Amino acid sequence: MKEKREDNCVFCRIVRGELPATVVFEDEATLAFMDIGSVNPGHMLVAAKPHVANLQGMEAELAGAMFRSAARAAKAIEAVFRPAGISVYQANGAAAGQTVFHAHIHVLPRWEKDGLTFTWPVKNPPRDELEKVAAQLRTAL
Ligand code: 5GP
Ligand code: ZN
Numbered sequence: 001m002k003e004k005r006e007d008n009c010v011f012c013r014i015v016r017g018e019l020p021a022t023v024v025f026e027d028e029a030t031l032a033f034m035d036i037g038s039v040n041p042g043h044m045l046v047a048a049k050p051h052v053a054n055l056q057g058m059e060a061e062l063a064g065a066m067f068r069s070a071a072r073a074a075k076a077i078e079a080v081f082r083p084a085g086i087s088v089y090q091a092n093g094a095a096a097g098q099t100v101f102h103a104h105i106h107v108l109p110r111w112e113k114d115g116l117t118f119t120w121p122v123k124n125p126p127r128d129e130l131e132k133v134a135a136q137l138r139t140a141l
Contacts, residue, residue, distance in 0.1 A: 004051040011047045011102035025072065029065035032073050035106065039116055042081050043108040044073045052103045054092035066105055073107040083109035087116070 006012050013019040015031055022034040024044055035043045046069045052058050058066070074086050089106040091098035110116065 006051045006102075009051055009102050011100055011104060012051050015047065015049050024076070025069075027065065027069065029062055030069040032069055035108075038108075040083075040109050040111065040114055042077045042083070043106065044077070045104045045106060046070050046073055047102060047104040053101050054098070054103050055090060056092060058103060066103070070105045070107050077107065077109050081109045084112055085110035 005016070010019065014021040014033065021031075024032045024034065026032065026049075029049055030046050031049055032044050032046045035045050037043075046066060048058070048062055048066060050062070052062065055063065070088055074088070077083060077086055087106070087108050087110050089108070090104070092103075108116075
């Protein structure tokens with residue numbers, strides 16, 4: 001895995017141990033630590049160790065390692081909190097809600113009426129529209 005770093009990136013600085021963080025676990029490619037803005041107790045972030053801004057910038061190997069760690073985090077949350085649910089949230093770009101531009105996955109316990117909302121403005125496009133879009137996407141794989 002290529003080692004990339006950015007001097008002033010807050011998560012690169014956490015990975016390097018230059019800034020404090022409450023680390024839960026790590027492996028070669030990822031670091032899991034508590035989110036300082038925790039929405040619910042147990043809210044963890046899984047960050048890539050190399051600097052990569054977003055999901056679309058990840059090599060397949062790193063993307064796999066990220067989700068493996070997210071599953072590991074979810075299992076620990078399940079065992080400790082027995083929550084009503086677990087959400088996984090991953091934002092790429094400011095328009096998508098990303099505020100730290102070093103790729104990370106949120107894994108957090110959920111409870112009924114815990115105040116976390118996400119509006120999903122469903123458009124229900126016709127099948128032929130979905131086929132057209134899928135064909136476009138296949139050209140880029
Ligand atoms: P995003 O909106 O980019 O998906 O989320 C960034 C998350 O990083 C936020 O939930 C925020 O609370 C968390 N965060 C920002 N700075 C720090 C930090 O220095 N340490 C930790 N542990 N979390 C941080
Ligand atoms: Zn970084």
